[in-house]
Amino acid sequence: MRVDFTKMHGLGNDFVVLDARETPLPAISNATASALADRNTGVGCDQLIVLEPSDDHDFRMRIYNSDGGEVEACGNASRAVAMLHGSPATVETAGGAIRLEPAQGGASVDMGEPRFEWDAIPLAYAMDTANMPVGWGELEAGIAVNVGNPHVIFFVQDADAVDLAELGPQIETDALFPERINVNVASRLSDNHLKLRVWERGAGLTRACGTGACATAVAAISRLHMKSPVTVSLPGGDLEIAWERGESIVMTGPATESFRGSFEWNDFA
Structure with missing residues (x-):
């Protein structure tokens, strides 16, 4: 199975983005996420970002750190996804819904309210x-x-x-x-x-x-x-x-697309 990806970064914090909103991907294991993030033998990134359909929002964003663990939120990746999506959107994350507003060269993101408890x-x-x-x-x-x-x-x-x-x-x-x-x-x-x-x-x-x-x-x-x-x-x-x-917290800053490519899923599964 050949899978397309987009390599992006926000201020040097870099991501591999997989868009599974129309064509589903196989289940992503921690090992697969870590292998794709490896800078020597994979595509290389700080975080792997997977976009999926959402029942309640425009789409869902899943985030995997380079060690393969799934986490709740990523502000820099949110700006990159806003730029890739190209229009305002409300996005489901494990940390709660966020609002993306793309702008010239980047985006503003409503990150929701902070918690202190x-x-x-x-x-x-x-x-x-x-x-x-x-x-x-x-x-x-x-x-x-x-x-x-x-x-x-x-x-x-x-x-x-x-x-x-x-x-x-x-x-x-x-x-x-x-x-x-x-x-x-x-x-x-x-x-x-x-x-x-x-x-x-x-x-x-x-x-x-x-x-x-x-x-x-x-x-x-x-x-x-x-x-x-x-x-x-x-x-x-x-x-x-x-x-x-x-x-809510509103974050504004740049995001950049670096390049696009593809890989064989079984090479990293």
């Missing part, structure tokens, strides 16, 4: 998610936010100085986070500008993370009283995040 993150036990009484090395007093998938955010003097390659996997797999966690370290540059680095669960250090930018902007507005919209500068480029308390 300890069992919505989820954490293993109850604690204050706005000022977590735990720490890992130099990273303390984190803020936990669920924006479709779970994030913990640490504000530091210099985000570049944190050894996130060492601390990221320790925090991601800590027993406090039963579904693992995305780890964000951020520095305030001005009242509406942040620098951000992200350790993404199941993918590692990434050039950009859309949900991480959303979660960090929400945390910055909440704790640091920063002003919306917030510009979040990641290694791959900038995203704009708008949020007011009690409202």
Whole structure:
């Protein structure tokens, strides 16, 4: 079975997109997703994105990290899918419905409202998610936010100085986070500008993370009283995040199609 794919990226966070809305694909195993994501023997990507029909929305988006695990949300992939779809759409994800609005060179995405309850993150036990009484090395007093998938955010003097390659996997797999966690370290540059680095669960250090930018902007507005919209500068480029308390998060930024191709399904099944 020959399967077409589109390779895309959002600020260097890259995806292989499979469109199964009209022609169904065989069931995707974690092993197949991981094999396709392999940069040496597969197509290569941070996330595999599969578009499918939806009973209640325009279509469904499924997201697999490069380790093969399926996750709830991906902000950068949402912008890429909006650009590929080419018109406004409401999309079903495992993290809830999102609204896509394609624009010149990218898209805006309504990511829904953030969640702060300890069992919505989820954490293993109850604690204050706005000022977590735990720490890992130099990273303390984190803020936990669920924006479709779970994030913990640490504000530091210099985000570049944190050894996130060492601390990221320790925090991601800590027993406090039963579904693992995305780890964000951020520095305030001005009242509406942040620098951000992200350790993404199941993918590692990434050039950009859309949900991480959303979660960090929400945390910055909440704790640091920063002003919306917030510009979040990641290694791959900038995203704009708008949020007011009690409202949805709106993320705006670029997306790019890299190339198209095809592969034999049985080579990766």
